[in-house]
Amino acid sequence: MEIKEIGEFAFVDRLTKPFTSSIAQGIGDDAAVIEIGGKSVVLSKDLLLEGIDFDLTYTPLRHLGYRSVVKGISDIAAMNVLPKYIMIAIGISARFKVEDIEELYDGVKIACDEYELELIGGDTSASLTGLTISVTAVGEGEKEDICTRKGAKVTDIVCVTGDLGAAYLGTKLLEREKHVLRGDSDLKPKFDGFEYQLERALKPRCRTDLIRHMKSISLHPTSMIDLSDGLASDLKQLCKASACSANIYLDKLPITETTYDLAKELGSDATIAAMNGGDDYEMLFTVSINDYDKIIGINGVSVIGHITDKQYDTVLISPDGAEIEITAPGHNVS
Ligand code: ADP
Numbered sequence: 001m002e003i004k005e006i007g008e009f010a011f012v013d014r015l016t017k018p019f020t021s022s023i024a025q026g027i028g029d030d031a032a033v034i035e036i037g038g039k040s041v042v043l044s045k046d047l048l049l050e051g052i053d054f055d056l057t058y059t060p061l062r063h064l065g066y067r068s069v070v071k072g073i074s075d076i077a078a079m080n081v082l083p084k085y086i087m088i089a090i091g092i093s094a095r096f097k098v099e100d101i102e103e104l105y106d107g108v109k110i111a112c113d114e115y116e117l118e119l120i121g122g123d124t125s126a127s128l129t130g131l132t133i134s135v136t137a138v139g140e141g142e143k144e145d146i147c148t149r150k151g152a153k154v155t156d157i158v159c160v161t162g163d164l165g166a167a168y169l170g171t172k173l174l175e176r177e178k179h180v181l182r183g184d185s186d187l188k189p190k191f192d193g194f195e196y197q198l199e200r201a202l203k204p205r206c207r208t209d210l211i212r213h214m215k216s217i218s219l220h221p222t223s224m225i226d227l228s229d230g231l232a233s234d235l236k237q238l239c240k241a242s243a244c245s246a247n248i249y250l251d252k253l254p255i256t257e258t259t260y261d262l263a264k265e266l267g268s269d270a271t272i273a274a275m276n277g278g279d280d281y282e283m284l285f286t287v288s289i290n291d292y293d294k295i296i297g298i299n300g301v302s303v304i305g306h307i308t309d310k311q312y313d314t315v316l317i318s319p320d321g322a323e324i325e326i327t328a329p330g331h332n333v334s
């Protein structure tokens with residue numbers, strides 16, 4: 001059987017079915033939660049493979065180091081906890097020099113300084129198949145801080161941080177200009193006006209600022225997931241875990257003006273990029289309707305819809321009232 005026939009999520013379910021869990025939160029959320037000494041310790045692991053998760057033609061190693069850390073710690077933040085420690089394992093093929101991997105680690109250091117993380121270990125090996133990076137991230141919080149994908153309730157408000165689709169379209173632009181960057185063409189790459197989308201593609205942020213801010217105003221989200229696969233897929237994951245559905249309003253999706261411009265330039269669609277693009281690393285979360293005033297007071301958070309009963313479909317509603325069912329097969333093994 002081909003993995004793509006059943007999709008990533010069903011594949012992981014199949015593999016992990018024989019294993020039982022004794023911990024507070026086992027397989028199935030953004031990170032695992034273990035209770036130790038009255039505290040919750042949160043752990044996640046990510047794998048980045050050359051040619052699959054990154055392309056070194058247009059990804060500077062420093063950015064790759066930074067992005068690998070962000071990808072790792074974003075799953076800790078998605079549990080409503082601040083990340084604290086990381087471990088990094090790298091597989092290095094013969095073409096990389098000491099200075100190259102030092103450059104990668106410069107990016108790791110920048111992320112460690114910015115997010116107040118400690119690098120506490122890892123592993124190093126030779127690789128026959130290109131550069132491989134695995135990041136383990138650890139955070140620690142109070143038991144009552146933990147927020148899983150499971151707690152969304154009917155009438156809860158659906159919120160998202162930042163803006164969507166920029167990372168995906170930024171990557172598409174880099175792909176288009178790849179032959180120029182490789183030196184196969186005398187033309188200059190055309191990136192003017194789309195610096196923001198390039199930055200989102202190469203150097204995404206982790207929204208630890210939201211986690212800090214919500215704690216400071218005693219706002220506890222009812223459920224949360226980080227946007228790594230795209231709004232459609234991650235919303236469906238959240239709804240599945242919470243046994244509910246959602247209405248999302250098309251005109252509420254936060255998409256930056258220049259992201260629309262870039263979509264046009266690439267013959268693409270900004271809404272589709274926002275729904276299915278992925279790699280935004282923004283937070284998708286739900287809060288009780290009673291917290292509406294608190295949530296609209298947070299800068300950079302958009303209310304995009306609300307939770308509905310599971311008997312309904314999860315839909316995207318256009319301004320004229322037309323409903324499109326949101327589907328997400330989750331076929332990408334990433
Ligand atoms: P995310 O996109 O938030 O990183 P994933 O979809 O990769 O989450 O993973 C969902 C859940 O499945 C997590 O709990 C993760 O730890 C678990 N998981 C993913 N791959 C494996 C695997 N090969 N073996 C065991 N658990 C896995």
Ligand code: MG
Nearest residue numbers: 030075226228
């Ligand atoms: Mg996640």
